[in-house]
Amino acid sequence: DTEVTQTPKHLVMGMTNKKSLKCEQHMGHRAMYWYKQKAKKPPELMFVYSYEKLSINESVPSRFSPECPNSSLLNLHLHALQPEDSALYLCASSQDRRPQFYGYTFGSGTRLTVV
């Protein structure tokens, strides 16, 4: 079982809907990430939180709104998405020390379809 839990696993939403993706980890990692992955493409970084503060926003449209309520939880709020936003959304966390053992730990992802 992955130690980063993402919910829901699948989500279908309309372009006028508001939904949220949730990511949770209990490994004590202080950095958390959102990646977007289109089919047959590598993951692309969207946001990075370090110690619950947003440290990187890779010029993501404002219809994606991240939130880090505490060190274990990361949310991605979605509003007025477009069909081209359909993708696999991966959450990950990392620990500062000993990257050779930890690196990134990824969740299983949320497959999002915008209709």
Add this chain to the structure above:
Amino acid sequence: AQKITQTQPGMFVQEKEAVTLDCTYDTSDQSYGLFWYKQPSSGEMIFLIYQGSYDEQNATEGRYSLNFQKARKSANLVISASQLGDSAMYFCAMREHRIIQGAQKLVFGQGTRLTINP
């Protein structure tokens, strides 16, 4: 900017054979880290192996080994005795310079789809 190149879009290998997945990288940093991840059709990114730029020995993890040639800037993944369950997408990734304490930005290659035939 750092860049990862995987030149093999797809590979087909017979079960029990060894397979090498190619990865070359470009960076001006002296300190960096290289990762390999496996992504089955379920979508989860599974960490396989890590090589630090200052590590003198090639990393090994069970059936996985990393052929690290620093001068050539290559970090090829070798899977010994391949199994049907090894069929998946494989990504090579590099850790960029530290952005902020605790955060590591990873840059991914385009990936190689490996298919193991029985």
